[in-house]
Amino acid sequence: MRHFSAIAVAGLAVLGSLMQPASSQEPIKIGVMFPLTGPVAAQGAPERDAVKQAFEEESNTVAGRKIELLYEDSMGKPDIGLTKTKALVERDKVNLLLSELVSSVGAAMAPYVNEQKIPWISTVALASLTRAEKSPYIFRFVPSSYQFGLVAAKITKQMNWKKAYFIGWNAPPSREAFEVVKKVYGEENVLEPMFPNVGTPDYAPYLTKMDAKADGIFAAMWGSDSSRITQQYTEYGLNKKMPLFGIASFTSEEVLGNMPPDAVGVMSAYTYCGTLDTPENKQFVDGYKARYNAVPGSYQYMGYMAAKMVIQALKDVKGQVEDKDAFIAALSKVQVKGPMGMASFDEHHGMVADFYKLTVEKGKDGRLQNRCGERIAQVKDPYDMFP
Amino acid sequence: MTFWLVQTLNGISFGMLLFLLAAGLSLIYGLMRVLNLAHGSFYLLGGYIGLAIIHLTGSFILAVLGASLTIAVVGSVMERFFLRRLYLKELPQALLTFGFLFIFSDLATVIWGRNPEIIPKPSMFSASLQLGAFYYPSYRLFIIAFGLVIAGFLWWLQEGTQAGAMLRASVDDEEVARALGINVSLLFTLVFALGAFLAALGGVMGGPIVGVYPGADFEVLLLGFVVVIIGGLGSLKGALIGGLAVGLLDNFGKVFFPELALFTIFAPMALILAIRPAGLFGRE
Numbered sequence: 127m128r129h130f131s132a133i134a135v136a137g138l139a140v141l142g143s144l145m146q147p148a149s150s151q152e153p154i155k156i157g158v159m160f161p162l163t164g165p166v167a168a169q170g171a172p173e174r175d176a177v178k179q180a181f182e183e184e185s186n187t188v189a190g191r192k193i194e195l196l197y198e199d200s201m202g203k204p205d206i207g208l209t210k211t212k213a214l215v216e217r218d219k220v221n222l223l224l225s226e227l228v229s230s231v232g233a234a235m236a237p238y239v240n241e242q243k244i245p246w247i248s249t250v251a252l253a254s255l256t257r258a259e260k261s262p263y264i265f266r267f268v269p270s271s272y273q274f275g276l277v278a279a280k281i282t283k284q285m286n287w288k289k290a291y292f293i294g295w296n297a298p299p300s301r302e303a304f305e306v307v308k309k310v311y312g313e314e315n316v317l318e319p320m321f322p323n324v325g326t327p328d329y330a331p332y333l334t335k336m337d338a339k340a341d342g343i344f345a346a347m348w349g350s351d352s353s354r355i356t357q358q359y360t361e362y363g364l365n366k367k368m369p370l371f372g373i374a375s376f377t378s379e380e381v382l383g384n385m386p387p388d389a390v391g392v393m394s395a396y397t398y399c400g401t402l403d404t405p406e407n408k409q410f411v412d413g414y415k416a417r418y419n420a421v422p423g424s425y426q427y428m429g430y431m432a433a434k435m436v437i438q439a440l441k442d443v444k445g446q447v448e449d450k451d452a453f454i455a456a457l458s459k460v461q462v463k464g465p466m467g468m469a470s471f472d473e474h475h476g477m478v479a480d481f482y483k484l485t486v487e488k489g490k491d492g493r494l495q496n497r498c499g500e501r502i503a504q505v506k507d508p509y510d511m512f513p
Numbered sequence: 514m515t516f517w518l519v520q521t522l523n524g525i526s527f528g529m530l531l532f533l534l535a536a537g538l539s540l541i542y543g544l545m546r547v548l549n550l551a552h553g554s555f556y557l558l559g560g561y562i563g564l565a566i567i568h569l570t571g572s573f574i575l576a577v578l579g580a581s582l583t584i585a586v587v588g589s590v591m592e593r594f595f596l597r598r599l600y601l602k603e604l605p606q607a608l609l610t611f612g613f614l615f616i617f618s619d620l621a622t623v624i625w626g627r628n629p630e631i632i633p634k635p636s637m638f639s640a641s642l643q644l645g646a647f648y649y650p651s652y653r654l655f656i657i658a659f660g661l662v663i664a665g666f667l668w669w670l671q672e673g674t675q676a677g678a679m680l681r682a683s684v685d686d687e688e689v690a691r692a693l694g695i696n697v698s699l700l701f702t703l704v705f706a707l708g709a710f711l712a713a714l715g716g717v718m719g720g721p722i723v724g725v726y727p728g729a730d731f732e733v734l735l736l737g738f739v740v741v742i743i744g745g746l747g748s749l750k751g752a753l754i755g756g757l758a759v760g761l762l763d764n765f766g767k768v769f770f771p772e773l774a775l776f777t778i779f780a781p782m783a784l785i786l787a788i789r790p791a792g793l794f795g796r797e
Contacts, residue, residue, distance in 0.1 A: 330764075
């Protein structure tokens with residue numbers, strides 16, 4: 127009898143020791159939703175690929191637990207994004223969300239995420255998610271428009287600019303960036319701010335108006351418009367008069383392919399510079415190239431970094447993602463050394479990271495690339511300047 | 514002074530692109546009473562095919578010819594096998610061409626992706642001319658000259674050739690034209706092909722200035738309609754004057770009222786609709 131109970135105790139102990147890790151052997155499920163079809167697919171799909179890369183670099187295992195990524199396609203549409211998010215949370219029971227870059231989809235997801243109290247790391251440009259509508263569950267690894275406006279104003283000030291033209295889309299990001307530039311420069315030093323519509327086919331009428339003496343031109347439009355205005359800026363000989371300084375992803379890697387050869391010398395300031403020589407960036411760029419046969423740009427960088435932040439926070443809580451409060455606390459103070467330097471989240475869960483001045487140059491292969499210039503370390507969203 | 518000169522040239526060069534687009538739209542409507550909503554697709558596909566040919570051969574002239582001829586064939590197929598069945602049925606026509614607009618738009622996305630592209634300029638016109646303190650891209654001057662040549666050619670085609678006489682006869686009274694032995698059906702196909710040809714021409718010629726990108730089909734279609742509404746549907750002269758008017762209005766509107774960019778085009782359009790519902794050169 128004594129014999130038997132000893133075996134039983136031993137058996138229970140073995141069972142118990144098996145059961146203890148068993149719960150933590152269960153995979154951590156992460157919902158990864160990006161626009162993979164539709165108008166923003168050109169940004170969404172590569173960003174999703176970069177998220178995948180970050181986890182592959184960890185062999186899809188963090189703190190001893192398998193990572194399971196569940197992919198969804200938001201199509202860039204708020205209703206579809208919300209439905210897919212609900213499916214991830216309620217059907218697939220994901221532990222956290224690493225999703226999305228489209229503002230309207232982000233706006234639709236925010237109330238649901240708060241109601242479900244599920245940690246959500248996003249690259250949604252919508253700054254209000256970490257401002258007026260900040261929430262314990264929402265983190266953004268993407269600069270706010272105030273943040274990139276501030277960097278542009280600061281770097282040009284270091285270049286001794288005093289007076290400048292400003293042209294940007296008639297849209298919130300460019301308007302907000304303009305507010306910062308105006309504040310830093312003083313209203314009288316920003317000449318004729320102009321806000322044409324998104325997708326203006328011809329910027330020549332605006333550019334040919336810029337005939338006063340100034341130190342340069344700020345341009346805040348993106349995608350096809352940034353290559354178009356650059357081409358027209360050189361065609362009309364403005365490049366012989368004053369430099370063009372793009373705000374945010376104006377000269378980002380994904381648009382450089384479409385820039386005219388004369389774009390050499392155009393500057394910008396942003397959170398990612400493809401040619402920066404750090405071991406972390408080499409690992410990121412080479413890994414991306416090997417996997418997808420393309421050069422990563424700022425969208426891929428932000429997806430990759432959002433994933434890196436999650437990975438580090440999971441390590442900090444030893445994989446115990448089920449303890450939501452502890453995980454959120456870990457994410458709030460996580461520090462990651464990424465391709466561009468140290469990165470973290472601020473008290474509103476907005477991104478804090480290094481920014482760089484970028485200058486377009488011709489690479490060895492004849493293609494345009496960004497030369498990385500001055501670094502502005504640890505830029506934070508200027509909440510005090512623009513509450 | 515140079516300011517006005519540069520701005521006026523800008524307006525005229527953009528107006529010439531609009532003319533290329535609107536001429537086809539207007540011709541097709543004038544003859545067949547078809548409001549071709551897929552006209553924007555001809556522009557976009559023309560631009561993309563031109564770009565593909567440039568990447569392949571490096572020749573701008575081949576791109577212009579290849580793209581325009583390909584789209585002319587696409588246009589004639591569309592007319593012969595689809596639109597002909599719906600002759601004079603306005604609503605089904607509108608729905609059919611609208612359907613084609615979406616099909617072509619998605620097709621272009623599938624083949625060429627969503628990245629915006631700019632067509633490289635012919636090297637002959639890659640430089641800028643210096644006008645006093647201003648620089649002016651020579652390519653835009655070329656567009657103006659090219660637009661004028663096309664306008665002259667179309668004028669000659671319509672007024673000075675037998676085909677033009679047949680065309681005018683068919684516009685005036687289709688039944689009598691048929692009775693006189695004019696092959697109106699063939700004429701329909703040819704005019705539709707010519708309209709498609711001109712739109713594709715606009716796409717390739719405009720490519721170095723405005724680029725080719727998803728959504729361009731809808732944008733130019735809208736502007737094309739404004740041009741024909743101002744100029745009058747069915748009139749070549751209207752397409753030219755309307756194109757120049759919209760080009761200049763758009764340009765000076767942007768210069769003087771940058772925040773009201775679209776208003777300066779649409780307000781005059783509404784005014785003309787109120788005063789002359791058929792447009793400046795349209796016939797009741």
